[in-house]
Amino acid sequence: MKKITLAILSLVFLSSTLFAQENTQEKVRQKGHYNSSKFKQLDEELPTPNKQHMASGAPGYEYTQQQVDYKMTIILDDENQKIFGEETITYHNNSKDALDYLWVQLDQNMRAPNSKTNDVSGGGPDALYTPAKFTKMFMGKPFQGGFNIDYIKDVNGNPLSYMINFTMMRVDLPKPLAAGEKFIFNIKWWYNINDYMADRGRSGYEPFPDGNNLYIIAQFFPRLAVYNNVKGWQNLQFWGRSEFALEFGNYDVSITTPKDHILNATGVIQNPKEVFTKEQNKRYESSKTSFDKPVFIVTPEEALEAEKSKNTATKTWKFYAENVRDFAFSSSRKFIWDAMAVDFNGKTVMAYSLYPKEGNPLWEEHSTRVIANTLKVYSESTFDYPYPHATSINAERQGMEYPMICWNGGRPDENGKYNDRTKKGMIGVITHEVGHNFFPMIVNSDEREWTWMDEGINSFVEILAEYKYDPELFPLSKYPKNIVGYMSGDQDQLSPIMTQGDNVFNFGSNAYAKPAAGLFMLRQTIMGPEMFDHAFKTYAKRWKFKHPTPADFFRTMEDASAMDLDWFWRGWFYTTGNNDIGIKEVKKYHVTDKPTEQAENLAKRYGITVDQLPPSLYLVSEDSKEYTDDLKGKKPEDYTVLNNYLQDNFSAEEKATLKAPKYFYELVFDKPGDLVMPIIVEFEYEDGSKERKQYPAEIWRLNDNEVTKVFPSSKVISKITIDPDEETADVDTSNNSWPKNTETQFDNFKKNQIKG
Amino acid sequence: MERFLLISKKEFMKYQKYVILLIIAPLLAFSVHKYYISLCEVEYVEEKKSVQIIISHFIDDLEITLNNEHKKDFFLATNKEAKNIQEIYEDYLHKHLKFTINQKPAQYQFIGKEYDDDLVRFYLEIPNVQKLNSIEIENTCLIKDFEDQQNIIKIKVKKFNKTFYLTKSNVKGLLKFQ
Ligand SMILES: [Zn+2]
Numbered sequence: 001m002k003k004i005t006l007a008i009l010s011l012v013f014l015s016s017t018l019f020a021q022e023n024t025q026e027k028v029r030q031k032g033h034y035n036s037s038k039f040k041q042l043d044e045e046l047p048t049p050n051k052q053h054m055a056s057g058a059p060g061y062e063y064t065q066q067q068v069d070y071k072m073t074i075i076l077d078d079e080n081q082k083i084f085g086e087e088t089i090t091y092h093n094n095s096k097d098a099l100d101y102l103w104v105q106l107d108q109n110m111r112a113p114n115s116k117t118n119d120v121s122g123g124g125p126d127a128l129y130t131p132a133k134f135t136k137m138f139m140g141k142p143f144q145g146g147f148n149i150d151y152i153k154d155v156n157g158n159p160l161s162y163m164i165n166f167t168m169m170r171v172d173l174p175k176p177l178a179a180g181e182k183f184i185f186n187i188k189w190w191y192n193i194n195d196y197m198a199d200r201g202r203s204g205y206e207p208f209p210d211g212n213n214l215y216i217i218a219q220f221f222p223r224l225a226v227y228n229n230v231k232g233w234q235n236l237q238f239w240g241r242s243e244f245a246l247e248f249g250n251y252d253v254s255i256t257t258p259k260d261h262i263l264n265a266t267g268v269i270q271n272p273k274e275v276f277t278k279e280q281n282k283r284y285e286s287s288k289t290s291f292d293k294p295v296f297i298v299t300p301e302e303a304l305e306a307e308k309s310k311n312t313a314t315k316t317w318k319f320y321a322e323n324v325r326d327f328a329f330s331s332s333r334k335f336i337w338d339a340m341a342v343d344f345n346g347k348t349v350m351a352y353s354l355y356p357k358e359g360n361p362l363w364e365e366h367s368t369r370v371i372a373n374t375l376k377v378y379s380e381s382t383f384d385y386p387y388p389h390a391t392s393i394n395a396e397r398q399g400m401e402y403p404m405i406c407w408n409g410g411r412p413d414e415n416g417k418y419n420d421r422t423k424k425g426m427i428g429v430i431t432h433e434v435g436h437n438f439f440p441m442i443v444n445s446d447e448r449e450w451t452w453m454d455e456g457i458n459s460f461v462e463i464l465a466e467y468k469y470d471p472e473l474f475p476l477s478k479y480p481k482n483i484v485g486y487m488s489g490d491q492d493q494l495s496p497i498m499t500q501g502d503n504v505f506n507f508g509s510n511a512y513a514k515p516a517a518g519l520f521m522l523r524q525t526i527m528g529p530e531m532f533d534h535a536f537k538t539y540a541k542r543w544k545f546k547h548p549t550p551a552d553f554f555r556t557m558e559d560a561s562a563m564d565l566d567w568f569w570r571g572w573f574y575t576t577g578n579n580d581i582g583i584k585e586v587k588k589y590h591v592t593d594k595p596t597e598q599a600e601n602l603a604k605r606y607g608i609t610v611d612q613l614p615p616s617l618y619l620v621s622e623d624s625k626e627y628t629d630d631l632k633g634k635k636p637e638d639y640t641v642l643n644n645y646l647q648d649n650f651s652a653e654e655k656a657t658l659k660a661p662k663y664f665y666e667l668v669f670d671k672p673g674d675l676v677m678p679i680i681v682e683f684e685y686e687d688g689s690k691e692r693k694q695y696p697a698e699i700w701r702l703n704d705n706e707v708t709k710v711f712p713s714s715k716v717i718s719k720i721t722i723d724p725d726e727e728t729a730d731v732d733t734s735n736n737s738w739p740k741n742t743e744t745q746f747d748n749f750k751k752n753q754i755k756g
Numbered sequence: 757m758e759r760f761l762l763i764s765k766k767e768f769m770k771y772q773k774y775v776i777l778l779i780i781a782p783l784l785a786f787s788v789h790k791y792y793i794s795l796c797e798v799e800y801v802e803e804k805k806s807v808q809i810i811i812s813h814f815i816d817d818l819e820i821t822l823n824n825e826h827k828k829d830f831f832l833a834t835n836k837e838a839k840n841i842q843e844i845y846e847d848y849l850h851k852h853l854k855f856t857i858n859q860k861p862a863q864y865q866f867i868g869k870e871y872d873d874d875l876v877r878f879y880l881e882i883p884n885v886q887k888l889n890s891i892e893i894e895n896t897c898l899i900k901d902f903e904d905q906q907n908i909i910k911i912k913v914k915k916f917n918k919t920f921y922l923t924k925s926n927v928k929g930l931l932k933f934q
Contacts, residue, residue: 478873746879747808749870753868
């Protein structure tokens with residue numbers, strides 16, 4: 001018995017080969033090709049693993065990272081909007097290489113009169129020019145921004161030779177810096193602070209009608225570029241968009257401001273008693289135990305009092321920050337400051353918000369609570385937030401992140417009124433920027449090169465955090481379909497996610513929304529939350545305080561889940577293709593014990609009679625001439641051939657658990673889209689009940705255009721819908737249902753409009 | 757006179773506030789994404805002899821523009837929304853979204869609007885188009901107030917798809933069928 005079955009099985013295989021040959025009509029010589037499978041492994045795209053970045057996606061045993069410590073003395077000149085600094089840099093060469101020079105980033109030079117940022121951006125005339133802008137652009141009075149370097153000296157006071165190339169400065173070392181050695185040097189500098197409300201810049205100051213300024217000061221000091229074995233020196237220029245690649249280190253910073261300013265920064269205040277009033281200091285201390293609600297450190301009344309006059313005396317704030325990749329601060333007379341403590345397994349982290357009265361009542365209601373929520377959700381997805389505080393500063397029209405501190409826009413109107421959209425925008429931007437503490441401030445990818453690694457990954461966790469804060473305002477249901485409009489756009493306007501940030505079209509969609517939608521889909525639909533969360537957490541923990549690359553992310557997600565996702569990375573990250581899966585054809589089959597024509601042909605081909613075929617059941621399509629009405633409603637177990645088999649092989653108990661399908665559907669799925677994706681199918685039966693089946697993406701392995709599946713059912717299917725919840729960013733849903741739905745979104749709306 | 761002055765001063769201040777708002781093109785300033793786009797989907801449905809149009813705008817952007825144009829606050833998509841908003845919308849669209857079909861200006865009917873999260877969608881229809889030989893779309897929505905505004909037009913005619921990316925320096929898209 002067994003032997004016959006095997007023989008028949010091999011016949012079946014042979015016969016299908018024969019068919020294929022019969023269909024070949026012309027003898028055109030076909031060309032060979034490389035492996036073009038969508039499931040081909042990424043070995044050619046990803047860099048060869050090494051002992052620093054391993055094949056598993058983890059840092060290797062020879063992984064090294066430079067360290068740079070800064071000691072800085074800063075003076076903020078509010079009167080003239082200038083900033084002065086003296087910094088001592090200690091560069092630790094932890095690599096195995098000897099270095100002849102160091103590259104230092106001078107990001108402020110992007111705002112220098114000779115900046116090349118404007119030269120490289122095209123476009124026609126602006127819609128309007130303010131007088132200030134007009135003079136600046138056309139009348140030879142550009143803003144005098146950019147660093148003024150007073151000196152660069154070694155520890156003994158000897159000048160060092162240096163060369164400035166736009167936003168990068170090479171400092172030549174007197175002798176090569178050997179592996180394991182350190183080099184200490186000093187830079188003195190100053191620059192004019194820009195009005196960011198006028199020049200739309202990242203950081204600067206916001207002038208208020210009351211004569212006060214609100215400073216958000218960042219990328220404000222010469223900072224060391226990253227040196228590693230991936231890029232050597234990361235010295236791509238700062239054009240204004242693609243952000244930063246920086247080394248970790250410790251910061252010891254003192255900042256002198258007007259005496260009536262309130263300030264917070266990266267790190268912890270070392271002299272609270274000197275900078276706060278007695279009352280404020282008391283509140284500063286007691287806020288550390290306020291876990292349930294925000295409390296004031298600087299009250300609205302105190303801020304109102306401070307902004308009324310200008311004190312010309314000064315005070316000095318002292319900060320210390322450990323293991324951070326950057327330093328930023330914000331200062332103003334106008335600041336109200338509230339605080340709340342957040343517990344992480346016994347360790348207290350402070351959530352701080354600083355805002356002018358113009359931010360209220362929105363800010364006192366939400367900012368600090370949003371910070372606490374963000375830290376909690378992100379920590380659950382990664383690791384416990386390791387820094388002592390996270391601060392959100394209200395700076396109009398900003399959204400920018402630095403270690404422990406970020407600037408966020410969003411204010412009510414002049415009557416203190418705001419609508420849901422303003423509130424949503426403000427909660428969204430705070431969640432996003434505070435979230436950046438994890439990506440890229442701690443899981444420290446190279447932002448200059450790969451925007452998606454910080455913006456995309458961060459935007460993904462942001463979705464989860466916002467939903468936790470307010471599920472009504474931030475429903476999950478819009479993901480990933482929010483990306484469909486972008487992905488179905490003209491191919492000339494698309495670039496793969498794996499494109500350096502400055503060369504990307506539609507920056508927001510490409511570097512934020514698309515990777516976030518992709519990861520959301522990976523979590524919800526392709527991997528499932530359990531598998532995804534473990535792998536994602538593994539990536540975050542492996543690369544905490546280190547410099548991961550895209551390969552480290554891709555490899556870790558597979559290494560920790562035992563899921564081959566190369567097809568997903570290839571399609572979603574390396575191409576501009578989109579997903580479109582349709583249902584092309586549905587055929588209903590009934591079961592019979594009478595050999596069909598197909599079976600007869602099979603027997604004939606191998607020279608046996610129909611009787612010599614083993615006892616079998618056959619499926620007959622409703623639209624074939626072999627179909628007769630008496631087959632309708634017949635159950636498979638009505639046929640002796642199956643019944644006998646069941647009697648012989650199963651107990652009564654087992655038989656009771658067997659399913660009894662009556663109908664068999666042949667489903668033909670086609671795929672006009674480039675991407676491979678799981679096929680999610682919803683079957684709706686005559687009785688109104690529904691059932692789902694998800695076929696993994698690997699279903700497209702051997703045929704990239706069309707696949708056929710047989711689906712057994714005990715009930716008649718009345719409707720089939722592909723991807724009913726829009727989980728796979730399918731760009732054309734007009735082919736997603738059977739029977740075909742010809743109604744457009746427009747028709748539906750119009751119909752409802754008339755009804756309503 | 758006094759009264760008039762008072763009003764106009766208030767109006768002026770409001771206007772000033774918006775002028776500040778509109779000169780920014782925030783791509784550089786934002787690490788969180790904010791991009792200025794609208795999407796206009798145009799489909800010719802042969803069986804119905806009709807051109808169906810759905811145009812989506814960010815409510816925030818449209819609100820700034822309408823407020824500027826009318827020098828008042830419309831409170832879009834809130835319970836304080838102006839009563840005559842339908843009229844305002846229709847008026848704005850007729851000024852800034854124009855269709856030419858088979859080389860003749862074509863009027864569309866305003867079917868309705870819907871708010872969806874931060875978007876507003878307008879449904880417009882040009883009925884009685886027996887045959888579509890050419891279609892030209894001029895879209896100047898929002899470009900006055902947002903320098904970086906990109907108005908995307910997606911046209912679908914039977915199996916044919918075409919996307920135009922219109923900007924302040926290129927406000928028209930033309931498609932011809934032989
Ligand atoms: Zn961001």
